Amino acid sequence: MAEPTTKRVTSADVARVAGVSRATVSYVLNDTPRQTISAGTRTRVLDAAARLGYSPSAAARTLRTGRSDVVLCLLPDWPIGPEVGSMLSQLSSALTRHGLTLVVHPGNRQERPMTELWKAITPAAVIAYTEFSDAEIAAMRSAGVAVVEAVPRRRGRSSAVPQELVGRRQAEHLIRAGHTHLGYAYPDDQRVRFFAEPRLAGVRAACVAQRLPTPVGLTVPLDPAAASDAVRRWQAAGVTAVCAYNDEVALAVLAGVRGAGLSVPADLAVIGVDDIPTARLADPPLTTVTTDQAAVGAHLAAAVVAVMSGRAAPELPAPDIVRVVTRGSA
Amino acid sequence: MAEPTTKRVTSADVARVAGVSRATVSYVLNDTPRQTISAGTRTRVLDAAARLGYSPSAAARTLRTGRSDVVLCLLPDWPIGPEVGSMLSQLSSALTRHGLTLVVHPGNRQERPMTELWKAITPAAVIAYTEFSDAEIAAMRSAGVAVVEAVPRRRGRSSAVPQELVGRRQAEHLIRAGHTHLGYAYPDDQRVRFFAEPRLAGVRAACVAQRLPTPVGLTVPLDPAAASDAVRRWQAAGVTAVCAYNDEVALAVLAGVRGAGLSVPADLAVIGVDDIPTARLADPPLTTVTTDQAAVGAHLAAAVVAVMSGRAAPELPAPDIVRVVTRGSA
DNA sequence: CGACCCGGGTTACACGTGTAAGTTTGGTGG
DNA sequence: CCACCAAACTTACACGTGTAACCCGGGTCG
Numbered sequence: 101m102a103e104p105t106t107k108r109v110t111s112a113d114v115a116r117v118a119g120v121s122r123a124t125v126s127y128v129l130n131d132t133p134r135q136t137i138s139a140g141t142r143t144r145v146l147d148a149a150a151r152l153g154y155s156p157s158a159a160a161r162t163l164r165t166g167r168s169d170v171v172l173c174l175l176p177d178w179p180i181g182p183e184v185g186s187m188l189s190q191l192s193s194a195l196t197r198h199g200l201t202l203v204v205h206p207g208n209r210q211e212r213p214m215t216e217l218w219k220a221i222t223p224a225a226v227i228a229y230t231e232f233s234d235a236e237i238a239a240m241r242s243a244g245v246a247v248v249e250a251v252p253r254r255r256g257r258s259s260a261v262p263q264e265l266v267g268r269r270q271a272e273h274l275i276r277a278g279h280t281h282l283g284y285a286y287p288d289d290q291r292v293r294f295f296a297e298p299r300l301a302g303v304r305a306a307c308v309a310q311r312l313p314t315p316v317g318l319t320v321p322l323d324p325a326a327a328s329d330a331v332r333r334w335q336a337a338g339v340t341a342v343c344a345y346n347d348e349v350a351l352a353v354l355a356g357v358r359g360a361g362l363s364v365p366a367d368l369a370v371i372g373v374d375d376i377p378t379a380r381l382a383d384p385p386l387t388t389v390t391t392d393q394a395a396v397g398a399h400l401a402a403a404v405v406a407v408m409s410g411r412a413a414p415e416l417p418a419p420d421i422v423r424v425v426t427r428g429s430a
Numbered sequence: 431m432a433e434p435t436t437k438r439v440t441s442a443d444v445a446r447v448a449g450v451s452r453a454t455v456s457y458v459l460n461d462t463p464r465q466t467i468s469a470g471t472r473t474r475v476l477d478a479a480a481r482l483g484y485s486p487s488a489a490a491r492t493l494r495t496g497r498s499d500v501v502l503c504l505l506p507d508w509p510i511g512p513e514v515g516s517m518l519s520q521l522s523s524a525l526t527r528h529g530l531t532l533v534v535h536p537g538n539r540q541e542r543p544m545t546e547l548w549k550a551i552t553p554a555a556v557i558a559y560t561e562f563s564d565a566e567i568a569a570m571r572s573a574g575v576a577v578v579e580a581v582p583r584r585r586g587r588s589s590a591v592p593q594e595l596v597g598r599r600q601a602e603h604l605i606r607a608g609h610t611h612l613g614y615a616y617p618d619d620q621r622v623r624f625f626a627e628p629r630l631a632g633v634r635a636a637c638v639a640q641r642l643p644t645p646v647g648l649t650v651p652l653d654p655a656a657a658s659d660a661v662r663r664w665q666a667a668g669v670t671a672v673c674a675y676n677d678e679v680a681l682a683v684l685a686g687v688r689g690a691g692l693s694v695p696a697d698l699a700v701i702g703v704d705d706i707p708t709a710r711l712a713d714p715p716l717t718t719v720t721t722d723q724a725a726v727g728a729h730l731a732a733a734v735v736a737v738m739s740g741r742a743a744p745e746l747p748a749p750d751i752v753r754v755v756t757r758g759s760a
Numbered sequence: 761c762g763a764c765c766c767g768g769g770t771t772a773c774a775c776g777t778g779t780a781a782g783t784t785t786g787g788t789g790g
Numbered sequence: 791c792c793a794c795c796a797a798a799c800t801t802a803c804a805c806g807t808g809t810a811a812c813c814c815g816g817g818t819c820g
Contacts, residue, residue, distance in 0.1 A: 108496075108573070110776055121800045126778060135779090136797055158550040159492035160776035163805050166438075168489070177519070185510035188536045201547065204534040206518045217531065220488040243438070322707050324715070348707050355711040377652050377678050378708055381685040385654070440806055451770050456808060465809090466767055490806035493775050763820085770813075775806105783800070790793085 109152045118148040125149070129156070162222055167244060171200050171404055172223040176230040177207040178291040183374055183393050190397025191227075198405050200224060218245060225404045231294070246407040250400065251294060259403045259413055261391050263295055265422050267302025269389045270343040270371045271315075273424050279369060280312050283334045283342035285349045288321040296345050299373070303343050315343070320352050327356025331368060335360070341369035341430060347376045347388055354382055354429065369430035384428030392421045439482045448478040455479070459486070492552060497574060501530050501734055502553040506560045507537040508621040513704050513723050520727030521557075528735050530554060548575060555734045561624070576737040580730065581624060589733045589743055591721050593625055595752050597632025599719045600673040600701045601645075603754050609699060610642050613664045613672035615679045618651040626675050629703070633673050645673070650682050657686025661698065665690070671699035671760060677706045677718055684712055684759065699760035714758030722751045 111129070115122040120141055127135040128145040148154075162168040173188070192202040205217060207230060218226055218240060225246035228237075232249075240247050250260045274282060284300050303315050316337050318330045331353065334342060344350035350372030357364050364370055364384055372379060375390035396416075403413035441459070445452040450471055457465040458475040478484075492498040503518070522532040535547060537560060548556055548570060555576035558567075562579075570577050580590045604612060614630050633645050646667050648660045661683065664672060674680035680702030687694050694700055694714055702709060705720035726746075733743035 108776085112776080122777085123779080123801080124799060127799090130778080132779080135799090138798065141798080155546050155549040157493065157552065157776055159489045159498070159552060160805090161778075162489035163487065163493055163775090163807090164777045164779090166805075179512050180510070180515035181512055182509050185514075185536070189507070192536050201550075202535065204536065205532065206515070206522050206534065216485050219485040220531075222487065222489060322711060324711060327711075348711075351708045351711045355713070358713055376708075378681045378706075381652060381654060381657075381678075381681045383685065383688060383713060438806085442806080452807085453770065453772095453809080454768085457769090460808080462809080465769085468768065471768085487806055490775090491808075493777090493805090494807045494809085496775075761820105763818100765816105765818080767816095768814090770811105772811085773809090775808095777805090779803090781800105781802085783798105785798085786796095788793100788795085790791105 108157065109154050111154065111156065113152055114145065114149045114154050117152065118145045120145060166222070167224050168222055169200050170221060170223045171195055171202050171225045171227065172218060172221055173202060173204045173227040174217075174230050175204060175206050176291070176294075178289070178295075180206070181374065182376065183391075187393040187397045187400075190394045191400050192397075194398050194401030195404065198401065200404070219243075225408055227400060227404065246404060248400065248403045248407055248413060259400060259416060261396060261416065261421065262418050263298035264302035264305065265418055266373055266389055266391065267299035267304075267343065268306045269302075269422055269424055270299075270373065271303040271306035273371060273387070273389075273426075274341040274343065274369060274430060275306065275310055275312065277341070277369065277430065279341035281337070281339045281341075282307060282312070282315040283337075283339040284315045284317040285320040285330070285342050285344040285353050286317050287345040287349050288319050292345070299343075299345060320344070320349050320356070322348060322352050324352070324355040324359050327352040328359035329356075331356040331360045331362065334368065335362070339368070341365075341371070344370060344372045347372035347374045347379045347386060350386055350388065350429070351378070351382055354386070364429050371424075371430040375425050379425075380427060382429070387427045387430040388425050390423055390425050392423070395421045438487065439484050441484065441486065443482055444475065444479045444484050447482065448475045450475060496552070497554050498552055499530050500551060500553045501525055501532050501555045501557065502548060502551055503532060503534045503557040504547075504560050505534060505536050506621070506624075508619070508625075510536070511704065512706065513721075517723040517727045517730075520724045521730050522727075524728050524731030525734065528731065530734070549573075555738055557730060557734065576734060578730065578733045578737055578743060589730060589746060591726060591746065591751065592748050593628035594632035594635065595748055596703055596719055596721065597629035597634075597673065598636045599632075599752055599754055600629075600703065601633040601636035603701060603717070603719075603756075604671040604673065604699060604760060605636065605640055605642065607671070607699065607760065609671035611667070611669045611671075612637060612642070612645040613667070613669040614645045614647040615650040615660070615672050615674040615683050616647055617675040617679050618649050622675070629673075629675060650674070650679050650686070652678060652682050654682070654685040654689050657682040658689035659686075661686040661690045661692065664698065665692070669698070671695075671701070674700060674702045677702035677704045677709045677716060680716055680718065680759070681708070681712055684716070694759050701754075701760040705755050709755075710757060712759070717757045717760040718755050720753055720755050722753070725751045 111125045112122050115125045125145050128137055128142050195202045227248045227250055229250050231251055237247055249258045284303055316339050320327050320330045350370050353370050357368050372386050372388040375388045379386040379388050399416050406413050441455045442452050445455045455475050458467055458472050525532045557578045557580055559580050561581055567577055579588045614633055646669050650657050650660045680700050683700050687698050702716050702718040705718045709716040709718050729746050736743050
């Protein structure tokens, strides 16, 4: 290794070949409004920069301005599926259009210092899918970081899709089809309870609204035999339709029904959440509630730029975004 | 907004309350090997820092040292599933243990300046799942950025799981079960061809090695009817077993077989890739090839630290990581 | 006893950028 | 002809760190 380590090309280099001062380069490249620059030098600077392949140091810029153009998205520990993936992709595009750079930090178990992360990166904004303490959020805000909470909390403003609505839509679909005794298939993964609980609450609320009995909740592991047990218990309780936490759990219920020698939807109707790619491949094809992830991504981006400029985050048009996809299972 | 904008606590603040110079603070906090510090001042500095809640500015540090402790993982446009998610989670943990911070940038369509990203962030290392030009890789290397290529290319060193091996394992499993006429179920998504092609090549290689006819490749959309067409064509061609690009495609084939009034594995055996959660919930449960994502994550982390310290990246023990999970479908 | 060294610090500079405050023009009104 | 001004720049400083180079007091050795 000869290690020539080609030095970074700085704005000073650009200034030199353009024959102007470094400040002028800065003014041109950021086209600072208060400063007037002649057309001649402007083009000289511009193509000097292009020729040298100059791109400014984010570190230096961040240090100087105190704020970077990075938007940090903090994901929790739970398994991220394709929906999250496509949402992030959309979000990234939308933020790029506003000159911001999305960067995602996947949560991992033994990571104490989530605090250090944002203090270190000094992002322009943080999109928090993880639960933060109010104190910490206040700390971020007072440090000038725009915070958008995307975690589905019951109280307070949040830019997340209200998961109660998702559960409500599931239940309403089943109730409209004539079912009166509902079940809820709870996931066998502690990490997703932040999502599961509000969804279940939504199902309960729909039952209450229609004066139906409380849904019978059972935990359903992703295992055919265990799912069959759950199905038999629902059967014994007179349940004719279940809302599943998500499509995976729903597919487990399908497998459970099959294993118990029964059939869907005749003996038990099933509705999932997410519309994963394999939902339509199930037997019968899975009815499910989907949320428009592209819209969520776009909205999150809008919320970020709004909060960054001091305005309040826009309201998420949740009712338009959460849709039932009717297939064979319910 | 009163905007008090609480100022960042800097090492100068720590120095002041500890009653030492700023340099001493730096020496203590980074415990610089060449500098000896008395136990007394060390503790004074340490708990001054703790009391003030000091955490150093990554921007300033990066500016000074010319290198950050951020590892940038560039994902391509394709849909990321739970496997990628868990791999990233593992990778993040492993890197954290080495004092590095993983940061993921999801690819999005209209994003020209992938170049600008790494020039701006000045990461310590880049894990490239996207295809880079050799020139660009050279540029990154000469800028002092450690590059780990994780894209499955045929030629050259790569830290990725060799996708040929995955295909080979699929085919070998089917051949061992007595099948001689294989099919390959190709995904209906152009974006994943970087993965699909080497897998198909692996299947072909296995057939060649056993002097079997070339596998019959068909594109299988994630749609039951279209999948049934493909199944009938395989049937007509005398194919008795198919390797699917991944589990989703495999589930489509399962649905296709069902739709054609046939049965798995009697009429057609099917094997997938990934072992997604719903694979075992299918009817019949899906036989599949899984790669140990935790091991991949750990290896990638090891490769990063190796390359960063100038050593060559370790060899990935691929044969131990890629395993067949035998269930009912093959 | 002087030379020397070494532990335990401090002072000073550099990293690359944004921007407020100055400086030189050429033009213009009085 | 002088005062003044706007345009078009340049000079100078600050952001928060890491680290090389210097400094000082006290022990050690010849």
